[in-house]
Amino acid sequence: xxxxxxxxxxxxxxxxxxxxxxxxxxxxxxxxxxxxxxxxxxxxxxxxxxxxxxxxxxxxxxxxxxxxxxxxxxxxxxxxxxxxxxxxxxxxxxxxxxxxxxxxxxxxxxxxxxxxxxxxxxxxxxxxxxxxxxxxxxxxxxxxxxxxxxxxxxxxxxxxxxxxxxxxxxxxxxxxxxxxxxxxxxxxxxxxxxxxxxxxxxxxxxxxxxxxxxxxxxxxxxxxxxxxxxxxxxxxxxxxxxxxxxxxxxxxxxxxxxxxxxxxxxxxxxxxxxxxxxxxxxxxxxxxxxxxxxxxxxxxxxxxxxxxxxxxxxxx
Numbered sequence: 001x002x003x004x005x006x007x008x009x010x011x012x013x014x015x016x017x018x019x020x021x022x023x024x025x026x027x028x029x030x031x032x033x034x035x036x037x038x039x040x041x042x043x044x045x046x047x048x049x050x051x052x053x054x055x056x057x058x059x060x061x062x063x064x065x066x067x068x069x070x071x072x073x074x075x076x077x078x079x080x081x082x083x084x085x086x087x088x089x090x091x092x093x094x095x096x097x098x099x100x101x102x103x104x105x106x107x108x109x110x111x112x113x114x115x116x117x118x119x120x121x122x123x124x125x126x127x128x129x130x131x132x133x134x135x136x137x138x139x140x141x142x143x144x145x146x147x148x149x150x151x152x153x154x155x156x157x158x159x160x161x162x163x164x165x166x167x168x169x170x171x172x173x174x175x176x177x178x179x180x181x182x183x184x185x186x187x188x189x190x191x192x193x194x195x196x197x198x199x200x201x202x203x204x205x206x207x208x209x210x211x212x213x214x215x216x217x218x219x220x221x222x223x224x225x226x227x228x229x230x231x232x233x234x235x236x237x238x239x240x241x242x243x244x245x246x247x248x249x250x251x252x253x254x255x256x257x258x259x260x261x262x263x264x265x266x267x268x269x270x271x272x273x274x275x276x277x278x279x280x281x282x283x284x285x286x287x288x289x290x291x292x293x294x295x296x297x298x299x300x301x302x303x304x305x306x307x308x309x310x311x312x313x314x315x316x
Contacts, residue, residue: 001057008066008097014090015073016066017042018102019053026060029302030130031104033094034065035087035115037135041072045112045280048287052110055295062102064094087118088125095128106130108298113138113279123231123238131301132231133239133294136279138248151247217257224259232268237301239270241294243277243286270297 004018034049036042042065043050053063067074068087077086091109098104108131111119116137123132139145231238242249249271253260263269272293277286 001054006064006097009090009093011075011078013069013075013077014066014093015042016064016094017053018062018064018098019057020062020102021057021060024060025057025062027062027103029060029062030106030108031095031098031102032056032061032063032108032110032298033091033098034063035091035109035111035118036066036068036071037112038114039071042067046282046287048112048281048290051287051291052294055291056298059295059299061108061298062098062104064098066090066094083114084121087114088121091118091122092126095126099128108133108302110135110294112136120227123236124227125230127234129231129236131237131239131298133241133297135241135290136243136246136248137240137252138246138279139251151245220255220257220259224256224263228256228259228263228269232263232266237268237270239272239294239297239301241272241274241290243279243281244273244275246273246279249273272297 002018002020002022006016006018008014008016032053034042034044034053037045037049044052044065049065053065056063068083068090070076081089095104095107098107105128107126107129109119109123109129110133111117112135116134117139119132119134120137123129228238240249240252260269264271274281274286274289274293277283277289281287281290
Protein backbone atom coordinates (compact mmCIF):
# COMPACT_ATOMS: atom_id res chain seq x y z
CA UNK A 1 0.00 0.00 0.00
CA UNK A 2 1.40 3.39 -1.04
CA UNK A 3 0.28 6.75 0.40
CA UNK A 4 1.69 9.95 -1.08
CA UNK A 5 1.11 13.53 0.05
CA UNK A 6 0.63 15.90 -2.89
CA UNK A 7 -0.04 19.54 -3.71
CA UNK A 8 -2.16 20.39 -6.73
CA UNK A 9 -4.45 22.97 -8.28
CA UNK A 10 -3.60 26.10 -10.28
CA UNK A 11 -1.69 27.61 -7.34
CA UNK A 12 -0.63 24.26 -5.84
CA UNK A 13 -2.58 25.36 -2.78
CA UNK A 14 -4.64 22.16 -2.36
CA UNK A 15 -3.23 19.32 -0.26
CA UNK A 16 -4.24 15.69 -0.63
CA UNK A 17 -3.23 12.10 0.01
CA UNK A 18 -3.16 9.60 -2.86
CA UNK A 19 -3.52 5.95 -1.86
CA UNK A 20 -2.91 3.01 -4.18
CA UNK A 21 -1.68 -0.56 -4.18
CA UNK A 22 1.52 0.21 -6.07
CA UNK A 23 2.23 -2.33 -8.80
CA UNK A 24 -1.13 -3.99 -8.07
CA UNK A 25 -3.12 -0.83 -8.88
CA UNK A 26 -5.48 -1.34 -11.81
CA UNK A 27 -5.42 1.67 -14.19
CA UNK A 28 -8.59 0.40 -15.88
CA UNK A 29 -10.63 0.95 -12.74
CA UNK A 30 -12.11 4.40 -12.06
CA UNK A 31 -10.06 6.56 -9.69
CA UNK A 32 -11.88 7.56 -6.51
CA UNK A 33 -12.04 11.09 -5.07
CA UNK A 34 -13.23 11.60 -1.48
CA UNK A 35 -14.73 15.05 -0.81
CA UNK A 36 -14.64 16.84 2.57
CA UNK A 37 -17.51 16.19 4.96
CA UNK A 38 -18.51 19.72 5.93
CA UNK A 39 -15.68 21.40 7.84
CA UNK A 40 -13.85 18.16 8.61
CA UNK A 41 -10.48 17.69 6.97
CA UNK A 42 -9.51 14.85 4.66
CA UNK A 43 -9.53 11.99 7.21
CA UNK A 44 -13.34 12.19 7.24
CA UNK A 45 -15.75 11.64 10.15
CA UNK A 46 -14.07 9.31 12.66
CA UNK A 47 -11.34 8.61 10.06
CA UNK A 48 -13.80 6.82 7.78
CA UNK A 49 -12.16 8.31 4.68
CA UNK A 50 -8.83 6.75 5.65
CA UNK A 51 -10.49 3.34 5.99
CA UNK A 52 -12.35 3.74 2.69
CA UNK A 53 -9.27 4.90 0.80
CA UNK A 54 -7.21 1.93 1.94
CA UNK A 55 -10.00 -0.60 1.39
CA UNK A 56 -10.65 0.65 -2.16
CA UNK A 57 -6.93 0.85 -2.94
CA UNK A 58 -6.56 -2.78 -1.84
CA UNK A 59 -9.03 -3.61 -4.64
CA UNK A 60 -7.01 -1.83 -7.29
CA UNK A 61 -8.39 1.71 -7.24
CA UNK A 62 -6.28 4.84 -7.01
CA UNK A 63 -7.88 7.01 -4.31
CA UNK A 64 -7.40 10.68 -3.49
CA UNK A 65 -8.69 12.37 -0.36
CA UNK A 66 -7.96 16.07 -0.15
CA UNK A 67 -8.89 19.29 1.62
CA UNK A 68 -10.97 21.98 -0.02
CA UNK A 69 -9.52 25.49 0.19
CA UNK A 70 -9.36 26.79 3.75
CA UNK A 71 -9.77 23.33 5.31
CA UNK A 72 -7.07 21.12 6.81
CA UNK A 73 -3.74 21.83 5.12
CA UNK A 74 -5.10 23.58 2.02
CA UNK A 75 -4.63 27.33 1.84
CA UNK A 76 -7.65 29.64 1.54
CA UNK A 77 -8.48 30.87 -1.95
CA UNK A 78 -7.26 34.33 -2.90
CA UNK A 79 -10.32 34.98 -5.09
CA UNK A 80 -12.83 34.31 -2.26
CA UNK A 81 -15.15 32.27 -4.48
CA UNK A 82 -18.24 30.99 -2.62
CA UNK A 83 -18.17 27.33 -1.58
CA UNK A 84 -20.71 26.16 -4.15
CA UNK A 85 -18.44 27.48 -6.89
CA UNK A 86 -15.00 26.75 -5.46
CA UNK A 87 -15.64 23.20 -4.16
CA UNK A 88 -16.85 21.73 -7.50
CA UNK A 89 -13.98 23.47 -9.27
CA UNK A 90 -11.46 21.96 -6.83
CA UNK A 91 -13.02 18.51 -7.17
CA UNK A 92 -12.39 18.79 -10.90
CA UNK A 93 -8.82 19.93 -10.15
CA UNK A 94 -8.36 16.67 -8.23
CA UNK A 95 -9.71 14.68 -11.18
CA UNK A 96 -7.40 16.56 -13.54
CA UNK A 97 -4.37 15.70 -11.38
CA UNK A 98 -5.30 12.01 -11.32
CA UNK A 99 -5.79 12.08 -15.09
CA UNK A 100 -2.42 13.75 -15.71
CA UNK A 101 -0.34 11.92 -13.11
CA UNK A 102 -2.04 8.52 -12.87
CA UNK A 103 -3.69 8.15 -16.26
CA UNK A 104 -7.23 8.02 -14.85
CA UNK A 105 -10.05 8.27 -17.41
CA UNK A 106 -13.12 7.77 -15.22
CA UNK A 107 -13.91 8.68 -11.63
CA UNK A 108 -16.05 7.80 -8.65
CA UNK A 109 -16.90 10.73 -6.38
CA UNK A 110 -17.69 10.03 -2.73
CA UNK A 111 -18.86 12.77 -0.39
CA UNK A 112 -20.34 12.95 3.09
CA UNK A 113 -22.93 15.62 4.04
CA UNK A 114 -21.84 18.84 2.27
CA UNK A 115 -19.32 16.82 0.26
CA UNK A 116 -22.21 14.73 -1.07
CA UNK A 117 -23.79 17.85 -2.49
CA UNK A 118 -20.54 18.73 -4.25
CA UNK A 119 -20.30 15.19 -5.63
CA UNK A 120 -23.81 15.52 -7.07
CA UNK A 121 -23.03 18.85 -8.75
CA UNK A 122 -19.80 17.60 -10.32
CA UNK A 123 -21.34 14.27 -11.39
CA UNK A 124 -24.11 16.21 -13.12
CA UNK A 125 -21.72 18.35 -15.15
CA UNK A 126 -18.60 16.24 -15.77
CA UNK A 127 -18.92 13.26 -18.13
CA UNK A 128 -15.80 11.66 -16.63
CA UNK A 129 -17.74 10.72 -13.48
CA UNK A 130 -18.81 7.07 -13.64
CA UNK A 131 -20.49 6.95 -10.23
CA UNK A 132 -21.34 9.17 -7.28
CA UNK A 133 -21.82 8.08 -3.66
CA UNK A 134 -23.79 10.57 -1.56
CA UNK A 135 -23.41 9.82 2.17
CA UNK A 136 -25.92 11.49 4.50
CA UNK A 137 -26.51 14.40 2.17
CA UNK A 138 -28.44 17.09 4.03
CA UNK A 139 -29.34 20.72 3.59
CA UNK A 140 -32.30 22.68 2.36
CA UNK A 141 -34.28 25.64 3.60
CA UNK A 142 -34.67 26.82 7.19
CA UNK A 143 -37.72 24.62 7.85
CA UNK A 144 -35.79 21.45 6.97
CA UNK A 145 -32.81 22.59 9.07
CA UNK A 146 -35.03 23.20 12.08
CA UNK A 147 -36.84 19.88 11.59
CA UNK A 148 -33.50 18.10 11.47
CA UNK A 149 -32.36 19.84 14.67
CA UNK A 150 -35.54 19.03 16.58
CA UNK A 151 -35.52 15.41 15.50
CA UNK A 152 -31.88 14.87 16.49
CA UNK A 153 -32.26 16.61 19.87
CA UNK A 154 -35.39 14.58 20.62
CA UNK A 155 -33.71 11.30 19.67
CA UNK A 156 -30.61 12.10 21.75
CA UNK A 157 -32.56 12.88 24.92
CA UNK A 158 -34.98 9.99 24.39
CA UNK A 159 -31.98 7.63 24.20
CA UNK A 160 -30.42 9.17 27.30
CA UNK A 161 -33.56 9.13 29.44
CA UNK A 162 -35.09 6.01 27.95
CA UNK A 163 -32.01 3.80 28.12
CA UNK A 164 -29.15 5.16 30.17
CA UNK A 165 -31.10 6.92 32.93
CA UNK A 166 -33.50 4.04 33.59
CA UNK A 167 -30.63 1.68 34.32
CA UNK A 168 -28.39 4.13 36.21
CA UNK A 169 -28.26 3.60 40.00
CA UNK A 170 -26.62 6.98 40.46
CA UNK A 171 -29.42 8.83 38.68
CA UNK A 172 -32.14 6.93 40.55
CA UNK A 173 -30.39 7.70 43.82
CA UNK A 174 -30.44 11.41 43.01
CA UNK A 175 -34.14 11.33 42.08
CA UNK A 176 -35.22 9.43 45.19
CA UNK A 177 -33.04 11.46 47.55
CA UNK A 178 -34.24 14.82 46.28
CA UNK A 179 -30.84 15.81 44.87
CA UNK A 180 -31.98 15.76 41.24
CA UNK A 181 -32.61 18.92 39.21
CA UNK A 182 -36.33 18.32 38.68
CA UNK A 183 -36.79 21.53 36.68
CA UNK A 184 -34.10 20.47 34.21
CA UNK A 185 -35.60 16.99 33.91
CA UNK A 186 -39.06 18.43 33.26
CA UNK A 187 -37.69 20.82 30.62
CA UNK A 188 -35.91 18.01 28.79
CA UNK A 189 -38.84 15.60 28.92
CA UNK A 190 -41.61 18.05 27.99
CA UNK A 191 -39.76 20.37 25.63
CA UNK A 192 -36.82 18.49 24.11
CA UNK A 193 -38.58 15.14 23.82
CA UNK A 194 -42.38 15.48 23.79
CA UNK A 195 -42.72 18.95 22.23
CA UNK A 196 -40.00 18.40 19.63
CA UNK A 197 -41.55 15.09 18.63
CA UNK A 198 -44.96 16.72 18.21
CA UNK A 199 -43.41 19.55 16.19
CA UNK A 200 -41.58 17.03 14.00
CA UNK A 201 -44.82 15.13 13.44
CA UNK A 202 -46.55 18.38 12.47
CA UNK A 203 -43.81 19.08 9.91
CA UNK A 204 -44.19 15.58 8.44
CA UNK A 205 -47.98 15.93 8.18
CA UNK A 206 -47.55 19.27 6.44
CA UNK A 207 -45.13 17.70 3.95
CA UNK A 208 -47.64 14.91 3.28
CA UNK A 209 -50.29 17.47 2.36
CA UNK A 210 -47.92 19.48 0.17
CA UNK A 211 -46.64 16.51 -1.82
CA UNK A 212 -50.11 15.85 -3.23
CA UNK A 213 -50.10 19.10 -5.16
CA UNK A 214 -49.70 18.71 -8.96
CA UNK A 215 -47.27 21.65 -9.16
CA UNK A 216 -44.90 19.86 -6.80
CA UNK A 217 -44.89 16.72 -8.96
CA UNK A 218 -43.91 18.83 -11.97
CA UNK A 219 -41.09 20.42 -9.96
CA UNK A 220 -39.88 16.97 -8.83
CA UNK A 221 -39.75 15.75 -12.41
CA UNK A 222 -37.78 18.84 -13.43
CA UNK A 223 -35.27 18.42 -10.59
CA UNK A 224 -34.79 14.72 -11.32
CA UNK A 225 -34.14 15.54 -14.96
CA UNK A 226 -31.61 18.22 -13.98
CA UNK A 227 -29.71 16.43 -11.21
CA UNK A 228 -30.17 12.66 -11.54
CA UNK A 229 -30.52 11.98 -15.24
CA UNK A 230 -27.26 13.46 -16.57
CA UNK A 231 -25.14 10.78 -14.87
CA UNK A 232 -27.74 8.03 -15.35
CA UNK A 233 -28.17 8.73 -19.07
CA UNK A 234 -24.46 8.29 -19.73
CA UNK A 235 -24.46 4.88 -18.05
CA UNK A 236 -23.29 6.01 -14.62
CA UNK A 237 -24.73 5.10 -11.25
CA UNK A 238 -25.54 6.72 -7.94
CA UNK A 239 -25.71 5.46 -4.36
CA UNK A 240 -27.58 7.28 -1.60
CA UNK A 241 -26.15 5.99 1.66
CA UNK A 242 -27.80 7.16 4.88
CA UNK A 243 -27.84 6.56 8.60
CA UNK A 244 -31.06 5.12 9.99
CA UNK A 245 -33.68 7.82 10.49
CA UNK A 246 -31.77 10.39 8.45
CA UNK A 247 -33.78 13.51 7.70
CA UNK A 248 -31.53 13.90 4.66
CA UNK A 249 -33.10 10.85 3.06
CA UNK A 250 -36.55 12.23 3.88
CA UNK A 251 -35.61 15.45 2.14
CA UNK A 252 -34.27 13.66 -0.94
CA UNK A 253 -37.51 11.70 -1.19
CA UNK A 254 -39.50 14.93 -0.82
CA UNK A 255 -37.35 16.64 -3.46
CA UNK A 256 -37.66 13.96 -6.14
CA UNK A 257 -40.82 12.10 -5.10
CA UNK A 258 -41.92 9.26 -7.40
CA UNK A 259 -39.13 10.22 -9.82
CA UNK A 260 -36.63 8.77 -7.34
CA UNK A 261 -38.50 5.47 -7.11
CA UNK A 262 -38.66 5.21 -10.89
CA UNK A 263 -34.88 5.47 -11.19
CA UNK A 264 -34.38 2.97 -8.41
CA UNK A 265 -36.70 0.54 -10.20
CA UNK A 266 -34.72 1.06 -13.41
CA UNK A 267 -31.57 -0.08 -11.61
CA UNK A 268 -29.62 3.16 -12.03
CA UNK A 269 -29.84 4.38 -8.45
CA UNK A 270 -29.47 2.55 -5.14
CA UNK A 271 -30.28 3.38 -1.53
CA UNK A 272 -28.46 1.81 1.42
CA UNK A 273 -29.34 2.48 5.06
CA UNK A 274 -26.88 1.81 7.90
CA UNK A 275 -29.04 0.75 10.84
CA UNK A 276 -28.45 2.01 14.37
CA UNK A 277 -25.99 4.65 13.22
CA UNK A 278 -25.67 8.38 13.77
CA UNK A 279 -24.76 11.01 11.18
CA UNK A 280 -21.00 10.60 11.74
CA UNK A 281 -20.91 6.79 12.09
CA UNK A 282 -19.45 7.08 15.59
CA UNK A 283 -19.65 3.39 16.48
CA UNK A 284 -16.74 1.35 15.13
CA UNK A 285 -19.09 -1.43 14.01
CA UNK A 286 -21.06 1.07 11.91
CA UNK A 287 -17.86 2.44 10.37
CA UNK A 288 -16.99 -1.09 9.27
CA UNK A 289 -20.49 -1.61 7.90
CA UNK A 290 -20.24 1.66 5.97
CA UNK A 291 -16.90 0.63 4.50
CA UNK A 292 -18.07 -2.88 3.59
CA UNK A 293 -21.29 -1.67 1.96
CA UNK A 294 -19.54 1.02 -0.04
CA UNK A 295 -16.67 -1.17 -1.25
CA UNK A 296 -19.11 -3.90 -2.32
CA UNK A 297 -21.29 -1.40 -4.20
CA UNK A 298 -18.28 0.14 -5.96
CA UNK A 299 -17.10 -3.32 -7.05
CA UNK A 300 -20.53 -4.23 -8.39
CA UNK A 301 -21.05 -0.93 -10.21
CA UNK A 302 -17.52 -0.90 -11.67
CA UNK A 303 -18.13 -4.29 -13.26
CA UNK A 304 -21.44 -3.04 -14.69
CA UNK A 305 -19.88 0.19 -15.97
CA UNK A 306 -17.00 -1.69 -17.64
CA UNK A 307 -19.52 -3.89 -19.45
CA UNK A 308 -21.38 -0.82 -20.72
CA UNK A 309 -18.14 0.76 -21.94
CA UNK A 310 -17.22 -2.38 -23.89
CA UNK A 311 -20.71 -2.53 -25.42
CA UNK A 312 -20.50 1.13 -26.42
CA UNK A 313 -17.09 0.70 -28.08
CA UNK A 314 -18.35 -2.40 -29.96
CA UNK A 315 -21.28 -0.36 -31.30
CA UNK A 316 -18.83 2.05 -32.87
